[in-house]
Amino acid sequence: MENPLRLEVLVASVRPERFAPVVADWFLRAALADERFDTRVIDLLDTPLPVDLSVTPESRAYCERISAADAFVVVTSEYNHGYPASLKTALDTAKREWRAKPIGFVSYGGLSGGLRAVEQLRQVVAEIHMVSIRETVSFHEAKRKFDDAGDTADGAAIDAAGRMLTQLAWWGRTLRAARATDPYPG
Structure with missing residues (x-):
């Protein structure tokens, strides 16, 4: 595709023995196959950001x-009904760079599937002037949803990923064009 959107996928968990790579790799296969995007990864485990925001x-x-970047997807776990501190640091490190850009979420966890973390993140990204994509991919009891090859048979998640990427592409194109012709006033 001509002039694909630059999509940055942020992998939020930095814990030892994290499950994040399984979920992120599954989503990345879908994103990389989508010609509307030039997909890249920012793994916060490998991104040394100072917690004092210096x-x-x-x-x-x-x-x-x-x-x-033109668009973002965050792959996040849920810790104690919230999202990882590493992700808060990542969101707070940048400021104007986030503005007028869309963001989608892929969450995973136990019974809630990370949805409580996503609900908190929607408040944060609104404050930094981002557009939160309505569709969310969520894996409840995530470790039971993937086989040894990192694939899932979770039809709802597969469907949600496709819908989220379609919405992300629409918002990404629309906001990129708007930023180019009429810079965001925030």
Whole structure:
């Protein structure tokens, strides 16, 4: 596709023995197969951002990547009814770079499937002037949803991923065009 949207997928969990790579790799296969996107990954485990939000060469490089992106998807777990602290640091490290850009969520966890984390994230991304995509991919009891090859037979999640990518592409194209012709006033 001509001029695909630059999609950054943020992998939020940084815990040892995390399940995030399984969920992220599954979603990335779908995103990479979608020609509407030039998909890249920011794994927060490998992204040294200072928790005091000080400016470092790493945080500057991170902000440049956020600025260059047209759309985002966060792959997040749920910890204690919330999202990981690493993700809060990542969201707070950048500021204007997030504005007028769409963001989707892929969540996983126990019984709630990470949906409580997503509901909190919707409040945060609204505050930083992002557009939250309505469709969410959620894996309840996630470790039971994937086989040894990292595939899932969860039809609802597969369907939601397709719908989310379609909505993300629409918002991404629309907002990219708007930013180019009429810069966001925030």
